Amino acid sequence: MSACLDGYHSPGSSTLQELNNIANRIRINSILSTTKAKSGHPTSSSSCAEILSVLFFRVMKYKVDVPKDPSADRFVMSKGHACPALYAAWVETGHLSEKDLMTLREMNSLYEGHPTPKIDFIDVATGSLGQGLGMAAGMAYIGKYVDKSNYRVYCLLGDGEMAEGSVWEAFAFASHYKLDNLVAIIDVNRLGQSDPTSLGHNTDVYRKRAEAFGWNGIEVDGHSVSDLNKTFYVAEKCKGMPTCMIAKTFKGKNMDGQEDLMGFHGKPVSAAATDSMIARIRELIKDSGVSLTPSPPVDDTQPTNISNIKLSSPPDYKLGDKLATRAAYGKALSKIGKNCDRVYSLDGDMKNSTFAQDYKKAYPDRFIECFIAEQNMVGAAIGMACRDRAVVFVSTFAAFLCRAYDHIRMGAVCETNINFFGSHCGISIGADGPSQMALEDLAMFRAVESSTVFYPSDPVSLERSVELCANTKGICYMRGARTATPVVYTADTKFEIGVAQVLRQTNADKVTVIGGGVTLAEALTAADILKGEGIGITVIDLFTVKPVDKATVVRCAQATGGRLITVEDHYPEGGIGSAVAEAISDVTGIKQVRMAVRGLPYSGAPTELLAAFEIDAQAIVRAVKAMIQ
């Protein structure tokens, strides 16, 4: 470490004492707030008190009154359950009052059981362990390569969450992209929730793992403000790779009768025991004669404009031509990227299948290869998009997005605005077999709070979906197909969220059929066949499966005698049929038949599979006839 200590000046003893004082006040407030809340994590807070004290009062450059200042250093508390310590650190800065802190975990308090971005000093929600570092890496990527600013990103992890694979995905990502503006601090307090961790206090093992993953690994005494100071200095001087500080700490540090002991995870101190415990901690606080204030950042980050993003030219396809929606994805991205230099594309080594490669060709600096690590891809996307620094599109096979479901769920808690494109939905992908077929993606994304779910059925609507996604808050998902289907919309067709397109309709129609993607094409073919037999059907493309255009569905279904068929390349649960059944559940008089993929699929040609699982045109024809008999 010595070489990197060139130019290092140790803080004086008064400063060190004050850093210890701050740490112990953080402890006290963590105990008091959790005792008052009757729940929470004082022991996990205590183990990281010195780390936070040094970070907030010696290391990080930020504006106490404007925590989200774009030039300010960022802090991500991956071990979100220890947030009482983080809130208490902000009390030390003066930004937060002790009175507000004491509302911890109460309804309508900003200071929830785990941090959320409702608080002005929180960028990303944490609480599902192992996710913070990926988000921090996304923020660091933006800082280094996009904002090209001096701000640095610090992420505090618990040792328990080092067991999560997503952490190691983030380690690989951060070293691959040489994120030397990123520092991870592992709070190795040895004790998990229900047992000691697998590695205990073997900080050397964590260091070796970090080093093997391409990081600068440094072991440090996590309760020594002096050592912590030094180590953060070394971290700042380290170029070309991120730094991981492995801090040996004790859970419940300075908490009388609880330090380094199992049995106290997530348990507030009893009201009766609080006074004496706090008195013991107060004894450690000595007048230092100094008052520490955080250093402000260099104002070097430019404002962004990511609003009102439009396609640079309208969709240009010929009605009836056949093209897979995925083939239009990269093109559409490139069109919005032409109008907004903050559009970023992330892909998981699938870019030649998702056609994200077209965006890479157009804007190589705005494409990020995330390799086969979907969790980190989503985490990094959330980090990149936070504070409105970028408009992020994430793509891979739709089936593999479920690898990141917990990250997507937490994305909603983060109030993130990221966009997903999942290609290769359903059995219509054919010979690759069930492992590659997304048949639950609509169910998954519909159940995400804040989500909008697009199911564009042709390249025109795909391009408009991309445009809408770029401008829609929350999580947007576009379901994409491998197989080519006909262009059904003219370039000037207007698309809106929650507005369905009625593609076929006459007054004499007997049944309303709703399809999406390949099954919309099959429904149109069925309509032609049935027309030849004198049977009219109304055909609807929902465009968005969430929200569903209830009014149009009800109107059409009622006009066809209450007869409604939904047909989809998805399992029967949670997809189009389910979305429609939910939407019309309080309307009586409509009988809905749900055609979907029933049973485990297998390899085969797309057309063979559509027939075998009875979601092709012939099956629709049969269902329509059965319904009107």
Place this chain on the structure above:
Amino acid sequence: MSACLDGYHSPGSSTLQELNNIANRIRINSILSTTKAKSGHPTSSSSCAEILSVLFFRVMKYKVDVPKDPSADRFVMSKGHACPALYAAWVETGHLSEKDLMTLREMNSLYEGHPTPKIDFIDVATGSLGQGLGMAAGMAYIGKYVDKSNYRVYCLLGDGEMAEGSVWEAFAFASHYKLDNLVAIIDVNRLGQSDPTSLGHNTDVYRKRAEAFGWNGIEVDGHSVSDLNKTFYVAEKCKGMPTCMIAKTFKGKNMDGQEDLMGFHGKPVSAAATDSMIARIRELIKDSGVSLTPSPPVDDTQPTNISNIKLSSPPDYKLGDKLATRAAYGKALSKIGKNCDRVYSLDGDMKNSTFAQDYKKAYPDRFIECFIAEQNMVGAAIGMACRDRAVVFVSTFAAFLCRAYDHIRMGAVCETNINFFGSHCGISIGADGPSQMALEDLAMFRAVESSTVFYPSDPVSLERSVELCANTKGICYMRGARTATPVVYTADTKFEIGVAQVLRQTNADKVTVIGGGVTLAEALTAADILKGEGIGITVIDLFTVKPVDKATVVRCAQATGGRLITVEDHYPEGGIGSAVAEAISDVTGIKQVRMAVRGLPYSGAPTELLAAFEIDAQAIVRAVKAMIQ
């Protein structure tokens, strides 16, 4: 490596030649089968041909005619897309005919685009990358600690999938449990699908990572049958830790014009180019004068009996007493564990919250701590349960099961029989906040093929759910609650999958209300309140949300004038309301009002949150009154 080579005898040159011959025949058949199928992965197959040749003809002990023999060594092809090579290896053993191999990827062929256990030599489906090693680790755990047999487990991984965090979870798990009967072979062919991998041919980096994760790491020339022989020998002699062989290979090895080049991933050789390419490979095949046959295993594995598992004593609770369902979980597990010594409990450092700790106390040898690594926990569970070696229950917070959704999805493709208990569902957990609240778990599990979804609302039905799970094929999920609710069933109540319980019903009822867990309790309270006002309601507990007892729901709803309310501690999409809407979608005349958690929740007291999100008794009372006005 030398020390571990004591006693090693190198195969003679004839044997080495024959191993090379086998490898090249595997290549040829991989090319031919994919060319015929017009899709598939010949280049990824070619890089691992020597590895498979040596494994199948020198290393593994198995019975060619009985691949699933319980004493046989196991092989998991984590890089499932290279399955043509695996199928071709079985052609070499004589177990599979070339004719059958040439049905690759055709509909109704067992030999799908990625391996599935429909084939007799496949234990677990692969194809979603990064999952095979966790499954293999579960199989190795069973072999070492449960079967206590000599069989060993080999897992072949691609280098691309080493980016998946789940792989590192498996590395940590396998070294923690000292699985020295497990060997991972990484086929480092340098090239991903759309770009080279992050680490290229830097096999030393993979070795350092493996070593840092507690494995015996060995670099090897993956095309040298001689080196491979030696290295597998070293692996077998290594005790106390698993071995990771890092094999440097070339994608498209021996494939003229494709070797070590980008642009050929997942692309069959054109029919025109096949003949000359194969002719060049055939030149490498020389008469060796020997014929190799696999060695049989030692028959040392005992049969298991995991059928007809019953609770050792009936549930014993007092009507009206309050208890959380999670509090009964460990007890119920212990009761079935008493009757079957193959019941295993896996938990992710949550056992004191899920009460899996009660099972650990009763049967410490049958509890496996998986730490905070949900993906590997599920993967290991699938591995443990395959070949009917164990009945596995996986528990953690319900919210965190979505971390493993891709593994659960693949579990269905594996035709696995594992069981899940997710505790802490919904907003009723209270102060911990949204990151810990499962509000999409029903949507997620319902959309899994083969799944049965239980929502036990009291400890009696929870115990019966556990008993049913143990005996039900496919994936079973039990939704559990943090909060105490009243015991509503007597010990002798019969529970069946797909059979709802009608808890309140009179002929004069005006509305049918369906709840689950805490909302069932709220519905019963609402019934009491309404009764006092002279309004009768029918109250239904679905018991299983998949399948839904459609007949009972329809009968009750029709008896109450078609008025139906569903109320649930879940988002509006995909839960109880959705399951019911789907089930009755083809029945007209029922108006369903869906009460659910709308909007992003936050910290608060459970009762406050139930009221704020309008799913408590008072909200139900209001909804009932609104409906009958």
